[in-house]
Amino acid sequence: MDLRYPIGTFEHTGEVTLEQRKQWIQDIAELPERAREAVKGLSEEQLRLPYREGGWMLKQVIHHMADSHMNSMVRFKLALTEDNPTIRPYYEERWAELSDSRELDVEFSLQILDALHRRWVALLNTLTDADYAKTFYHPASKETTRLDYNLGVYAWHGRHHIAHITSLRSRLGI
Template identity: 80%
Template sequence: MMDFRYPIGQFTHEGEVTLAHRQQWIQDVADLPKRAREAVEGLNEEQLSLPYRDGGWMLKQVIHHMADSHMNSVIRFKLALTEDTPTIRPYFEERWAELSDSKDMGVEVSLHLLDALHRRWSALLYALTDEDYAKAFYHPASKETMRLDHCLGLYAWHGKHHVAQITSLRDRLGI
């Protein structure tokens, strides 16, 4: 039976991150706003308020979460590019998802935010060098030092993961 939390599985990548990996992942980042918009296209407010699984976030919370998460990621990338292995600031994504802007606001504002944010992020990602992608930040919650090339793969997966949560619910409900 499918794990509705992870309809495309969890992110895994072993070994070196190649140029081909990076190019695909940058394309995935660039394509996310369009895929997110398509995932919720035609849904009404009642449908956007459905949880993607029992105990899960509403579809609109998933869209708002992607905007929140990817804003944080862009900032983390920029910190790593401009500082020597900075310690980033973690946040409680589950608490952010419970704030009124995530629970009550329509998705259009976050879809617009994703459009603009991903345009800028993609432009930055295409311009980075191999040396840039080897830069890293320290994540105090996981106690890991994370390289930007690996983070790129993680966020390419992250967008696809959340879009699949929405589209898999639509498929299950026929909406």
């Protein structure tokens, strides 16, 4: 198993069906509880363990999910209210090195994920097919992304990072 991608990379081709969107929305709805469960009972010392050699500490993974998913919801809202907006990239690896990501208790980001995902799911459940077909432009990748596809990316993103934590716990027996 590639420890960087314990569930593989995100792959989806073709149309995104209503059934697929419902599953991805469910994944996003379940992420906060899965994140909380993934770190349940871990000591501060264990939360400082990297999920792989050269990887982020478990606590950085939790804080990263909050950072990343906040950015994603903003991108959704931009795409819903503007015509193919150019989104603002951010350096996630630099954000992960900031003191809040390295030192702050994970509970703060777990609370962000709880509230953010409740609000995000409420929005996602009201979107129409036409809304999901809206797009944004990412200047770093030079790609235009549809919201339905991006929904899948973030459903995968949450599962991906939860697997970083749970696979380390499994390998170490913690």
